[in-house]
Amino acid sequence: MKTQLIACLLAGFVAFFAACQSDSDSRQSTQLPGAAPGADTIKINVRIERIESQLFTAQSPAEVETFLRKNASVRAAYFPQDAFGPNAQLAKTLTELVKNPGLRDFYQDGQKQFADLSDLQRGFEEAFQNLKAYYPAFKEPRIVTLFTGFTGPDLYVSDSLIVIGLDYFMGPKARYRPQLENYQLRKYQREYIAPQVLLLLSGKYNETNLQDQTLLAEMVYYGKSFEFVKNVVPSISDSLIIDYSGTQLAANEVAQDLIWAHFIDEKLLYETSPLRKAKYVGERPTTVEIGPKCPGRIGQWLGWKLVRKYLEAQPNVTLQQLMKTTDAPRILTESKYRGQVGQTQ
Secondary structure, three states: OHHHHHHHHHHHHHHHHHHOOOOOHHHHOOOOOOOOOOHHHOOOOOOEEEOHHHHHHOOOHHHHHHHHHHOHHHHHHHOOHHHHOOHHHHHHHHHHHHOOHHHHHHHHHHHHHOOOOHHHHHHHHHHHHHHHHHOOOOOOOEEEEEOOOOOOOOEEEOOOEEEEEHHHHOOOOOOOOOOOOHHHHHHOOHHHHHHHHHHHHHOOOOOOOOOOOOHHHHHHHHHHHHHHHHHHOOOOOHHHHHOOOHHHHHHHHHOHHHHHHHHHHOOOOOOOOHHHHHHHHOOOOEOOOOOOOOEOOHHHHHHHHHHHHHHHHOOOOOHHHHHHOOOHHHHHHHHOOOOOOOOOO
């Protein structure tokens, strides 16, 4: 049985991927309702502050220290002292960076590429309006951009502050790229900024049962996060949310019965081994246990399928109720999902 399953999986994935050579992201977006009720009446103040220009005009450590003091909350969040040392030490490091000719050229590239951020601002306005409609207590955070030659993180997200490292998101034609594996670089492009920020922001609302350490619980957690982003930005494509190509999403749909069979036959849903769970929800180029063309993080994708099927079966469940639901086995049971192709769209 196991040998036959693997053979079927390999044949299914190879045949389908051979037929799907073009990327079709736009066709893979599941259409959900538009703005949350009442969102269009909500006033949102979104302003993206370009503070990287302040940093690159500094000519000395003293001037960089002034920049750090002026932006104390950004310094504390994006350059934590336990990693970067006190202001004087950090100022020296940053001064050397901004005076580096290669980094200055890279920065100029970034200034041209990100000269206009109106699209990003509109995306955050849509998301924050919907988010506030769902959660009236939500207050839009301050949003700033930085450019440090990958010295800081790609993103920092909290209730009150979002920091975007623009240098990370300059795409495949940039003269420098983050030091990551090729399969991880896909999401480091402009169009992924908003969905990545919102996925991080979803953590505040995504409740979980810390006592449940099963793979199923992790799958459902990811599924709820993806569904959160889809609800607050209904216009966004699924592929931008989950960071799969359109071809990968289409292949997953065709092969979902085989994917589900693997999870059942291998008794994965209630697996608690961190190493084994990571094979299905962690970052990997492929999930080789299923097939050579099966993308990594397939458990995250399957978790989203479970959550969507659950919402189809329970149409009165609101986003707020979904995010508060911590009973992963209940979501599985009430979803009635069994991996059939065409069962959930």
